[in-house]
Each structure stands twice: as structure tokens, then as C-alpha cells.
Amino acid sequence: AQxxxxxxxxxxxxxxxxxxxxxxxSYSGSPELFWYVQYSRQRLQLLLRHISRExxxxxxxxxxxxxxxxxxxxxxxxxxDSAMYYCxxxxxxxxxxxxxxxxxxxxxx
Amino acid sequence: xxxxxxSPRHEVTEMGQEVTLRCKPISGHDYLFWYRQTMMRGLELLxxxxxNVPIDDSGMPEDRFSxxxxxxxxxxLKIQPSEPRxxxxxxxxxxxxxxxxxxxxxxxEGSRLTVL
Numbered sequence: 001a002q003x004x005x006x007x008x009x010x011x012x013x014x015x016x017x018x019x020x021x022x023x024x025x026s027y028s029g030s031p032e033l034f035w036y037v038q039y040s041r042q043r044l045q046l047l048l049r050h051i052s053r054e055x056x057x058x059x060x061x062x063x064x065x066x067x068x069x070x071x072x073x074x075x076x077x078x079x080x081d082s083a084m085y086y087c088x089x090x091x092x093x094x095x096x097x098x099x100x101x102x103x104x105x106x107x108x109x
Numbered sequence: 110x111x112x113x114x115x116s117p118r119h120e121v122t123e124m125g126q127e128v129t130l131r132c133k134p135i136s137g138h139d140y141l142f143w144y145r146q147t148m149m150r151g152l153e154l155l156x157x158x159x160x161n162v163p164i165d166d167s168g169m170p171e172d173r174f175s176x177x178x179x180x181x182x183x184x185x186l187k188i189q190p191s192e193p194r195x196x197x198x199x200x201x202x203x204x205x206x207x208x209x210x211x212x213x214x215x216x217x218e219g220s221r222l223t224v225l
Contacts, residue, residue, distance in 0.1 A: 006151075036214075043112070044200065044216040086152060096165055097142065097214060101151030
């Protein structure tokens with residue numbers, strides 16, 4: 001069965017510093033990978049998906065099939081980036097969207 | 110559209126009581142997911158439906174949990190009897206069909222359950 005691992009429960013950086021939220025997955029096929037974000041008092045929402053290959057709010061994520069990783073990066077963190085981030089995987093042979101345990105990012109002024 | 114609507118937003122109950130959580134998905138969405146969020150495990154998939162049919166309920170913890178989707182606009186998650194370890198935030202999410210697979214998931218605001 002597929003599994004998504006986010007090794008850091010908490011991550012704290014200063015404003016303007018680079019940030020990387022790690023996501024590793026275990027799945028033998030070719031999955032779709034996503035990052036979802038939950039800001040304070042807001043709903044969980046899609047941030048980006050690997051097939052779109054786009055940058056959202058300055059965040060990018062590259063799927064590395066060799067390392068089975070999909071790390072989320074931003075070169076200069078902002079205070080408004082403080083939120084809970086979830087990595088998610090959709091297998092190619094079923095529709096079980098699985099999430100990691102989440103990483104709470106705090107960007108300090 | 111008001112998005113995915115969940116009720117109740119908060120529920121406090123005593124161990125042994127029946128709990129029913131409700132979800133109204135976004136109109137036209139083909140997929141509906143129930144997730145449970147805890148500090149320790151993050152978001153766990155409990156069950157999902159495609160066109161009102163349960164597809165995978167392997168994430169349902171035990172027989173005390175059951176879910177139904179009687180029509181395209183309503184789903185329930187029932188816990189009977191409830192236990193303190195069921196305390197969590199329960200999320201419902203719906204998704205349009207992206208080809209033959211779910212697209213982006215749209216989440217409700219969640220139902221926070223506390224079992225004393």
C-alpha cells in the first residue's frame with residue numbers, strides 16, 4: 001500500500017529565509033503528488049500538484065522518482081506562509097488519496 | 110456555491126453514545142471522501158464514495174464506524190458506540206471527476222468530535 005512520510009512535524013524559519021518541507025513516499029507505480037495547505041481558520045486547500053509544474057505563492061515542488069520525494073520549497077519565506085502543510089499521493093491504479101501526517105510551518109518575523 | 114458543508118462543527122458527547130456526522134458535497138462532484146485528523150496520525154482516509162457507491166472502506170477503524178451516501182448531495186459518518194479515542198476532527202471532501210479519477214479535493218470545515 002502507498003505511504004506518505006513527512007518527517008518534520010514542526011518547522012520554524014525566519015522571514016526571508018529559504019524553506020523546504022520534506023515529503024517522501026513509498027509506492028511502486030507512478031503516482032500523482034500534491035501539496036495541500038491549511039491556514040489558520042481556513043479550510044484545507046490545494047496548494048499545488050506535480051503534474052501542473054507551476055509555482056504557487058512562490059512555492060515549487062519537484063517530483064524525484066529516484067528518491068521518491070516531493071519536497072516543497074520556497075526561496076524566501078513570508079510570515080503569511082505560516083500554516084499546516086500536507087503532502088498527498090494519488091496512486092495510478094485506484095483513487096485512494098492518501099495524506100502525510102503534516103508539517104506545521106512557522107515563519108518568524 | 111458554499112462549498113462542502115459539514116455539521117455539526119463541534120460535538121461533545123459521552124462514551125457509548127451514538128455520533129452522526131453529516132456532509133453535503135459540492136453539487137456535481139462525483140467523489141466524496143471522509144478523513145480523520147489527529148495530532149499523532151495527521152489525515153487518515155476512512156472511506157470514499159464514487160457516484161454514491163462506497164469504493165474503499167479499508168480505512169474505517171472498526172465496526173463501530175459506518176458511512177452512507179444515500180444520494181449525491183448527502184453523506185453521513187456514524188460512530189456507535191463512541192469511545193474517547195474517537196476524539197478527532199473529521200473532514201469531508203468532495204472532488205470533481207478528472208477524467209476517470211478525482212481531481213482537486215475540496216474540504217469542508219471539519220467536525221470536531223470530543224468523546225468524554
